[in-house]
Amino acid sequence: MIKLKNVSKFYYSKGVIATGFTKVNLEFKIGEFVAITGESGSGKSTLLNVISGLDSYEEGEMYIDGKETSHYLEKDWEIYRRKNIGNIYQNFNLVNSYTVYQNIDLVLSLNGIPKDERKKKINELLKRVDMYKYRKTKVSKLSGGQKQRIAIARALAKDVPVIIADEPTGSLDKRSAANIIKLLKEISEDKLVIIVTHNYEQVSEYVTRAITMHDGKVLEDKKFKQVEEESIRCESSYKNITLFNKIRLGFRNTFNVVPKFILLFLVYAFIVAALMGEYSFFKKNEYEMDKSGYNEIFKDTDDKRVVLNKKDKTEFSLEEFDNIKKMKNVKSVIKNDVIVDQDMAFTNEDEMLWMMMRASDMEQFDGKVDLGRLPSNPNEVVIAGDKDNYYLSSDAESILDHKFYMMGDNGEKFKDKEIVIVGIKYMDLKLDYIDFKIYLSDELLDKVLFDTHQKYSTITIDFMGENHTSGNESNSFKLETNNWVTPGTAIIPEDFNSRCDKDVCINKNFNVKVENQYYSVNRDFKIEKNYNQKNINKILELNNYIKEDFEENYNGKIYINPLDYNELFNKGTYQMSVYVDDIENLDGVVAELDKMGYRVLKVKDTLVDVGSTEIMKILKLIVTCALIFVLFFISYFIIKIILKSRNTYFSVLRMLGASKNVCRELLIIELLVISNLSYFIFIGLAEINKTSLLNIEFINTVNTYFKLNDYIVLYVVLTLMSLLISIKYAAKLFKNSVMSVYREEV
Numbered sequence: 001m002i003k004l005k006n007v008s009k010f011y012y013s014k015g016v017i018a019t020g021f022t023k024v025n026l027e028f029k030i031g032e033f034v035a036i037t038g039e040s041g042s043g044k045s046t047l048l049n050v051i052s053g054l055d056s057y058e059e060g061e062m063y064i065d066g067k068e069t070s071h072y073l074e075k076d077w078e079i080y081r082r083k084n085i086g087n088i089y090q091n092f093n094l095v096n097s098y099t100v101y102q103n104i105d106l107v108l109s110l111n112g113i114p115k116d117e118r119k120k121k122i123n124e125l126l127k128r129v130d131m132y133k134y135r136k137t138k139v140s141k142l143s144g145g146q147k148q149r150i151a152i153a154r155a156l157a158k159d160v161p162v163i164i165a166d167e168p169t170g171s172l173d174k175r176s177a178a179n180i181i182k183l184l185k186e187i188s189e190d191k192l193v194i195i196v197t198h199n200y201e202q203v204s205e206y207v208t209r210a211i212t213m214h215d216g217k218v219l220e221d222k223k224f225k226q227v228e229e230e231s232i233r234c235e236s237s238y239k240n241i242t243l244f245n246k247i248r249l250g251f252r253n254t255f256n257v258v259p260k261f262i263l264l265f266l267v268y269a270f271i272v273a274a275l276m277g278e279y280s281f282f283k284k285n286e287y288e289m290d291k292s293g294y295n296e297i298f299k300d301t302d303d304k305r306v307v308l309n310k311k312d313k314t315e316f317s318l319e320e321f322d323n324i325k326k327m328k329n330v331k332s333v334i335k336n337d338v339i340v341d342q343d344m345a346f347t348n349e350d351e352m353l354w355m356m357m358r359a360s361d362m363e364q365f366d367g368k369v370d371l372g373r374l375p376s377n378p379n380e381v382v383i384a385g386d387k388d389n390y391y392l393s394s395d396a397e398s399i400l401d402h403k404f405y406m407m408g409d410n411g412e413k414f415k416d417k418e419i420v421i422v423g424i425k426y427m428d429l430k431l432d433y434i435d436f437k438i439y440l441s442d443e444l445l446d447k448v449l450f451d452t453h454q455k456y457s458t459i460t461i462d463f464m465g466e467n468h469t470s471g472n473e474s475n476s477f478k479l480e481t482n483n484w485v486t487p488g489t490a491i492i493p494e495d496f497n498s499r500c501d502k503d504v505c506i507n508k509n510f511n512v513k514v515e516n517q518y519y520s521v522n523r524d525f526k527i528e529k530n531y532n533q534k535n536i537n538k539i540l541e542l543n544n545y546i547k548e549d550f551e552e553n554y555n556g557k558i559y560i561n562p563l564d565y566n567e568l569f570n571k572g573t574y575q576m577s578v579y580v581d582d583i584e585n586l587d588g589v590v591a592e593l594d595k596m597g598y599r600v601l602k603v604k605d606t607l608v609d610v611g612s613t614e615i616m617k618i619l620k621l622i623v624t625c626a627l628i629f630v631l632f633f634i635s636y637f638i639i640k641i642i643l644k645s646r647n648t649y650f651s652v653l654r655m656l657g658a659s660k661n662v663c664r665e666l667l668i669i670e671l672l673v674i675s676n677l678s679y680f681i682f683i684g685l686a687e688i689n690k691t692s693l694l695n696i697e698f699i700n701t702v703n704t705y706f707k708l709n710d711y712i713v714l715y716v717v718l719t720l721m722s723l724l725i726s727i728k729y730a731a732k733l734f735k736n737s738v739m740s741v742y743r744e745e746v
């Protein structure tokens with residue numbers, strides 16, 4: 001079956017050539033029980049390794065079943081080993097971290113044997129070598145004799161025709177040794193057994209042939225029994241290891257050496273944390289650069305904000321408002337968006353405390369208050385701000401349930417805009433110079449809006465063909481309200497008559513136009529009456545309107561009814577602000593609103609950049625990539641050191657006939673299991689961090705700036721890194737023949 005013709009083996013190391021054995025001519029047949037003896041260094045082990053296909057030979061020819069093998073590639077030797085050879089070593093070469101059962105299961109799994117069959121066979125074999133009761137014991141806990149029994153069981157598990165044992169009893173006591181030899185004889189009936197021994201007496205009663213080696217040569221070859229040549233009976237139909245079993249083994253390898261697992265896990269945890277940290281830092285930076293900038297019109301520069309008008313400049317109906325609010329990805333809609341761009345000043349009754357606040361409407365307030373209660377009537381408000389703020393925490397009593405007044409531009413307090421702060425909410429406002437946010441009821445907001453409209457509108461009075469515009473110093477036209485004026489009409493000063501035909505203005509019409517950034521209205525008023533200094537009190541019931549007052553204030557006031565006045569200034573919603581739930585959805589929502597026919601403006605786009613340039617962004621990206629690169633090499637270096645402890649394991653696998661590919665895949669699975677574990681533990685931590693159980697600042701950053709696709713990108717990076725590391729490592733580890741790798745280890 002195996003034939004060596006003038007085969008020589010040399011070792012080349014450090015420029016020196018050593019001889020393993022020279023010009024060996026031998027032929028082995030199935031059914032033989034061969035003992036090889038000889039002094040140490042005579043080439044016995046080298047010969048066995050060549051016969052086993054574990055090592056290469058340099059000269060001569062080796063035939064397997066009559067076929068020459070010089071053209072064999074690594075792959076062919078792997079198949080040869082797997083199908084034909086069962087090795088037993090002096091130092092056992094078992095996987096110490098596996099149990100007895102798992103050791104034998106390993107070789108059967110590598111050969112694609114189904115589970116039931118494996119189980120049956122392992123139990124059978126363990127009974128045969130009398131080790132059944134130890135099947136769940138870790139190999140590292142067994143004695144030498146017991147280990148060798150397992151090694152024999154493992155060699156037999158594959159049902160191969162050739163058993164090669166290199167000093168199997170070398171490290172055993174006499175009794176165990178005798179038992180092992182007996183066992184070997186028992187199982188060798190229809191196999192070729194080649195055994196190297198120092199102690200010929202031990203085997204003498206069993207052998208069919210004895211070979212003595214000396215100085216790399218065969219000195220003597222005695223055959224006690226002639227054996228008929230038989231071709232290999234079991235060119236067995238072994239299959240390859242199944243994917244499921246690879247994964248199973250990969251998982252087992254991940255966890256079964258605990259210190260190695262912990263070390264690798266720590267390295268991966270570090271990689272994940274560093275990648276997440278760096279990447280989120282980058283995202284945060286980019287996000288803030290994108291967001292930064294200032295704006296003359298919009299105080300609230302939230303990048304998720306979109307400003308909405310109607311193309312025909314008309315008012316939004318309630319239905320439109322509701323429809324927009326119901327849109328997908330819209331988080332909130334502020335009806336009177338004028339307020340979000342206003343900072344309002346408030347003062348308390350004795351005017352000792354002034355507070356600047358950014359306004360918002362009560363509808364935007366979600367959740368509970370931290371102090372006080374929610375408003376229950378229109379002039380009650382909730383304010384929000386930092387927990388560390390003096391007025392919101394230590395001195396909260398000085399503002400809670402106290403009256404405050406809205407203040408005008410020139411510092412006067414508006415007695416009619418009285419509020420009571422009833423609730424305080426703690427939140428991180430992230431506003432540049434404003435410490436408080438105030439949530440106002442719709443009623444209060446209408447008042448504010450009314451004021452704003454009056455303050456910022458241009459009023460043009462077209463009186464008998466002459467335009468008088470507000471804000472003009474010499475303008476003597478002013479609108480005033482008075483309840484005694486009939487709606488739709490106006491009462492004008494007598495003096496104005498001179499502007500009319502024949503000095504009579506009564507029953508004539510004039511026009512008032514109000515224009516501002518949101519709307520413009522036009523209204524005609526019919527002149528009903530004139531007034532002068534004498535009759536003004538009578539007509540308008542201005543009780544205490546004394547003469548001096550009249551002269552001082554008299555500058556052409558036109559009195560109209562408050563209802564008419566309201567119609568000019570107390571208008572509905574001409575502009576709304578829509579806030580999207582996520583910046584990623586901004587463009588989608590804008591496109592949708594655009595399709596609905598609105599005029600849409602992203603507040604983000606109106607910002608004036610403050611020095612962030614594309615070049616800066618690219619530089620940052622390069623730095624991030626460089627860091628990832630460095631990280632990769634550091635981790636590769638550390639993982640390589642940790643994996644060194646796995647080399648023996650992989651050598652054993654290859655001695656058992658596992659191909660390089662299978663070994664590499666097992667290594668890949670091992671690292672992938674750990675990288676996935678670290679990744680998902682981090683995700684778990686990130687989730688817990690959202691609750692109150694855990695609060696790690698850097699994970700908060702990750703939570704804020706990471707979107708699903710960032711998680712996917714990182715997962716891919718991490719997986720690629722693991723793949724690269726295992727492939728790179730495997731390429732190095734499996735580059736050389738099994739024995740040369742193995743020799744480095746032992």
Ligand code: ADP
Binds near residue numbers: 011020743
């Ligand atoms: P044995 O098993 O009979 O004691 P070996 O087969 O181990 O002998 O060794 C045979 C010869 O080959 C010895 O001279 C030894 O020095 C040499 N040899 C074995 N392994 C190596 C090696 N890895 N590098 C160099 N020389 C080696």
Ligand code: MG
Binds near residue numbers: 044045046
């Ligand atoms: Mg030896």
